Amino acid sequence: MPKSKPLMAKSSGTDAVSAAVQSALRTLDAEGSGIAAMSVALQSDLGGAFARAADLIRSAKGRLIVTGLGKSGHIGRKIAATFASTGTPAFFVHAAEAGHGDLGMITTDDVILALSWSGEQPEMKTLITYAKRFRIALIAMTAERDSTLSQAADIALTLPKAREACPHNLAPTTSSLMMLALGDALAIALLEGRGFTSVDFSVLHPGGKLGAMLKYTRDLMHTGDAVPLKPLGTRMSDALVEMSSKGFGCVGIIDPRGAVAGIVTDGDLRRHMRPDLMTALVDDVMTENPKTIRGDLLASEALEILNSSKITALIVTEAGKPVGIVHLHDILRAGVV
Template structure:
């Protein structure tokens, strides 16, 4: 009842009064990340590099553990590692003592998150790591803590004030742990040479999965591709444009290589009484933008948007093999 009464008494009459509070929170958290970056440039750098080497050399997986807010951050970090080429999963520090230690093998590496480094729930997990000689990396702000002392590598985060005005609710500290986890995951991604192709294998669903499809997965091929040779009369080119429905027609030379393209825009720019009797050579845009079948759908969308066009011819060795329209990307969920 007392809490409800307090909430009523502090009801905010001016919504804009929340803005300074938001700015203080963001500034406090930003200062924590800035301090973390400075630490990696100095004392924390060695431990960071050693952690990367230890995880890379592991035959097993990366086990992330923690509890409370650190546990929530640990779950997200584990998901980030797993999606960027480092097999990982989360084990709750409390549940570990009730059977989940069986999920951890001698080939694994444990990354234990605890701001204080003194949670009693970590004791059994630390003992298990020591007993089976499992590499233990600690992420904590307390270099003298039980966790840091037991760890093979201690990632000691710099002290920082929480954004909470009472300096109690984990806010800045949580963001710093999340940021350090992301830094580890991306460093491992880059060290492994994890590519966008690798990424697409692990992200087949949703918009991200759609963006990681290739032009070859979405393009129209064969007779669906609007093409005419050099020297074609514009009347015939217009029939091809209308029949295929892409608002353009690719023009090829005698070797079957792309020489130009005629679009709706070209028709408007060259509108004149004798347009239909002119040849495509007079109207076409030469050296049109084309893409490879191996271009990611997301990159194709960027090119369409930046060029303010709606279709792209897909070529191999300058020979047209397909066409991708903006509508194809929309249907696939890329945009």
């Protein structure tokens, strides 16, 4: 009689998942410890250097030149992009390429932010020499206070030592995250110091989902004859024709001065349904003092008002008078979600 095959342990898949999750938790714990150590450092020696670096970048006539190589270079690219998108003109120059012509991108009005965990890469020496020769301000971001880069810099942002998440303490993980976090902190400090607003942000982010969320109501609203409007004293039969022809499910009611006095919606029709509804006046059916919005309101804010009020359209006003109407579908079509 053939022997039965041994059953495979059902827990193997679960064990693999558990091991992966435990590894992830160790990684996050290690990287979190690095961020926590940096928070402590900012409240002591690192804080003064950080404030001086922010002042130096803010007062620069030129741009912020972020440089690095390896993992620090990848982080540097992202830091430069964050600065540029938050009001500080910046771009990335690869430290190795700098010595092969890219030094020409850097002017005497610029400030260099050089990233290097050890502060001893040979490629950095070309940048250091160039900065010293033309008196270009140099900020170092490194973990070694006595490194060549730190000693040559006008300001050294010395990061606290931290163990990498890699079990061999080799692959840049915690160190890369700390550099990225400190770069973000610098960018946001400058953003807040300049009073950089969502309006400024929208100018630099016209595309994609961010661009859609930063559009103004006036960019999406319907204007002119497309706006459903009728004066006080209009019979409901005429108001209903206006509602149906314009297709917004409502009609704004204006007073003799041209200001919005009320609105008649599909909901108002249902609430006042009676045999003589078509001969009644809009004055008796409309909702008085309806919600309206300004044309300079962000589309994302308009969407929030529509959702919270459980309505589908808003009349856009200027000094109390209607200048347009925006529908929920207009905002969704623009990509604001």
